Each structure stands twice: as structure tokens, then as C-alpha cells.
Amino acid sequence: MAEDSWIAVDAMGGDEGLAVMLAGVAQARRRNPGLRFLLVGDETAIRAGLQSHPNLTAASEVVHAPELVGSSDKPSQAIRRARTTSMGIAIDLVKKGRAAAAVSSGNTGALMAMAKLALRTMPGIDRPALAALLPSLGENDLVMLDLGANAECDARNLVQFAVMGAAYARAVLDLESPRVALLNIGTEDMKGIDSVRDAAAAIRASTHLPLTFTGYIEGDRLSRGEVDVVVCDGFSGNIALKTAEGTARFVADLLKRAFRSSVRSKIGFLISKPATDLLRHHLDPNNHNGAIFLGLNGLVVKSHGGANAAGVSNAIEVAAKLVRNNLTHRIAEDLAAIEAKAA
Incomplete structure (x- = not known):
């Protein structure tokens, strides 16, 4: 910086x-x-x-x-x-x-x-989107947007979110061509509402976009590490985010209850403590805190x-990293390049 x-x-x-x-x-x-x-x-x-x-x-x-x-x-x-x-x-x-x-x-x-x-929004962007990093089983965290800024989105909005999300992934995760997918109720081409299907068609037709489009992804595959960026409207994204956070707390509480259920379980907890500590760290939303308004x-x-102090610190470090990587300029460059190639 x-x-x-x-x-x-x-x-x-x-x-x-x-x-x-x-x-x-x-x-x-x-x-x-x-x-x-x-x-x-x-x-x-x-x-x-x-x-x-x-x-x-x-x-x-x-x-x-x-x-x-x-x-x-x-x-x-x-x-x-x-x-x-x-x-x-x-x-x-x-x-x-x-x-x-x-x-x-x-x-x-x-x-x-x-x-x-x-x-104000950047030239070429109709609406800003709220994006954040979520835990994943892949080598990198998952970029997801929109997480609540826009309850309703049309196909044009979703395409713009894909471009911005890919730029975010390149800046933060150091990926040359991030794998991007649209959140949907199925992976078949005919599934989903018109805006999602139209956005998929537009992204597939735009071969000059700085990303690798992988199609649709369902909610149960978000954390599998199969994609780098997931795009959706803010209504669906916020529900998915809150569900993931609630599931993480449920798993942590369930493990805690199980390990306290008997003397044998308590001994097992002591043996497996390094693994459970790693799990707790991975599921703690404070360790992934910091969403950015893109666009x-x-x-x-x-x-x-x-957020606790560690969560606030993480959000500040996200801001510092985005400043160092000049994210706003990167998005502007991508949008300009897309317009130039489309002309």
C-alpha cells in the first residue's frame, strides 16, 4: 500500500x-x-x-x-x-x-x-454488489456476490457481477482466469429463472471475458472448491450466506455437545483437539470477515x-489488500477491454 x-x-x-x-x-x-x-x-x-x-x-x-x-x-x-x-x-x-x-x-x-x-457507480456498472470471501475445500477461498445489496437483478446485472467478481478473485486470490459459476436450482441449461439463463447465455457468448465460465452451481456445492466465484442476486446470496453461517455454528455446537456426552468422548476430544481447533478456525466467520461493495x-x-476484534482486524486487512492491488482500477480496465472488444 x-x-x-x-x-x-x-x-x-x-x-x-x-x-x-x-x-x-x-x-x-x-x-x-x-x-x-x-x-x-x-x-x-x-x-x-x-x-x-x-x-x-x-x-x-x-x-x-x-x-x-x-x-x-x-x-x-x-x-x-x-x-x-x-x-x-x-x-x-x-x-x-x-x-x-x-x-x-x-x-x-x-x-x-x-x-x-x-x-457513484463506475462507468459500465449499473449497480454495486456486495462480495465476500467464504471458506472452501479448494486451494483458495470462494468469492461470492451479491450478498444482499440488490434483492432483484436482471441478466445484465449478473453479467456485470461476474466481471467484478472475477477481478476481485484475480486481485485477492492471485488467479489468472477465475472459474465463475451462476448459483441456480440445477445444473441443466433449462433450469432457473429467465435472468439467470439469459446471463449464462450472455457470458458464454462473450469469449473475451477475463474468466472461465463453468455454468451453473447448486447450493450444496458452494464449498467444494469446484469454482472460484459464485454469482447470484442479493436475495439468494444473503440467504445462502446466512444459511452457511448458521450451519457452521450448528456443526461447532454439535461437536461440542458430542465431546461432552461421556468420559470416553472427553478423552477423544483431547486426542483430536488439534483437528477440532483447525475446524473451529476454518468455520469461524470472523476469519473470513470483510465484504466489499464492488462497482x-x-x-x-x-x-x-x-464481529470480534479478530474479525474487525480481518476486514481492515481485506481493505488494505484491495488498496495494494488497486482493485477499482482493475475492474475499470476489465470493463474498458470488454467494451473495446465488443465494439
Whole structure:
């Protein structure tokens, strides 16, 4: 990341409050000594919290925001208070060029609305999409989008999501031609709604796209490592994401209950503890935290509202990696190349 690059952090967002946000920023700073931060929120509270994290003092500036966006605030309400809230000011710092990226754990709908209004979509993109990395049995994590920014999408939107998701995979996973699939209710060509089938036809016809299109994928194959990018509308994507997170917690709780069921099981737990620790780490959503709004003229990363310090740190590191890899420029280059070849 460039020496003059800063990351704006909405220090007041998230379910766990300022203490967890600052702990996450401090952890990210320890793991990445070159990072610098603009901490946005109540100045008095932030400066008091920084006393517990002396490593942040020299690497941070505090930007005062008198208000915050509540979890129940409607996007329209949040937009009207954009100039006075920590979330709105953090995004504005990206717009003004003071920050290379913004990170917030706050209200997703408000963050999306504010970011879209302030930063606008890139030329050639109709709607931004929320993308994130999910655990997979393959060599790399799985990029999935849209995860909730757009409940309804047409074929054109899905094709644009495929292009942006592939660019994200190349930047973050270092893949030359990411394998891309559309989430569907079956793998046969005739399955699915019109928008999905039309998007598949358009992607197959566009041989110049910087990706390898593998067709359709069903929900039970998402984590198998068969593809690198999964594209869907935000309604389906958000349900799939929440189902995966719930299943991960179910498996972890089921194992915990099983190992506590008898003395023999407890002994078995001690023997298998290295394997169960690895499983717990792989299933913990905090280790995959940090979703990005793709398609905007600026980088905005959404951290899970309930993320702990490690999760916040991971979201910040996602933002830093996207800055280093100049993701916005990569997407713009892909879109320009596609338009040039289509002309």
C-alpha cells in the first residue's frame, strides 16, 4: 500500500461498540505495521479508548463525528445525516481522497445507500454488489456476490457481477482466469429463472471475458472448491450466506455437545483437539470477515456487525489488500477491454 494511503474506520459502528472496533484496528496495526488510520466517531470517547492501544497513537488521526447510524435506521434517514455521522464521514473521506478505503461494521443498508450516493457507480456498472470471501475445500477461498445489496437483478446485472467478481478473485486470490459459476436450482441449461439463463447465455457468448465460465452451481456445492466465484442476486446470496453461517455454528455446537456426552468422548476430544481447533478456525466467520461493495468509485468494506476484534482486524486487512492491488482500477480496465472488444 502506498505510503500516503490511509484507511478510514467507522469506530462507532457495529454491535460490540467502540472498544471492539479499536481492539480490531490495533490488532491489524500489529500485524501490518505500515497501516495508518483515520478513526471516525466521538473524539472524546476515541481518545479515551486509544489509551489502551498505545501502538495506534502515532499511526492514527481522530476525525470527530457527533452522531452515529443506528442498526434500525432506514437508509433514507441515514443519508439525510451523512455529514454528521461516523459512517457518512468515513465514506466522505474516501470521496475526498483523504482515505484509500473505508471500513464500517454498521447498518448494511445505510452503508450501501451512503456509499452509492457519495461515490457513484463506475462507468459500465449499473449497480454495486456486495462480495465476500467464504471458506472452501479448494486451494483458495470462494468469492461470492451479491450478498444482499440488490434483492432483484436482471441478466445484465449478473453479467456485470461476474466481471467484478472475477477481478476481485484475480486481485485477492492471485488467479489468472477465475472459474465463475451462476448459483441456480440445477445444473441443466433449462433450469432457473429467465435472468439467470439469459446471463449464462450472455457470458458464454462473450469469449473475451477475463474468466472461465463453468455454468451453473447448486447450493450444496458452494464449498467444494469446484469454482472460484459464485454469482447470484442479493436475495439468494444473503440467504445462502446466512444459511452457511448458521450451519457452521450448528456443526461447532454439535461437536461440542458430542465431546461432552461421556468420559470416553472427553478423552477423544483431547486426542483430536488439534483437528477440532483447525475446524473451529476454518468455520469461524470472523476469519473470513470483510465484504466489499464492488462497482463503486472507491473502496468501502463492510465488517460483520457482530464481529470480534479478530474479525474487525480481518476486514481492515481485506481493505488494505484491495488498496495494494488497486482493485477499482482493475475492474475499470476489465470493463474498458470488454467494451473495446465488443465494439
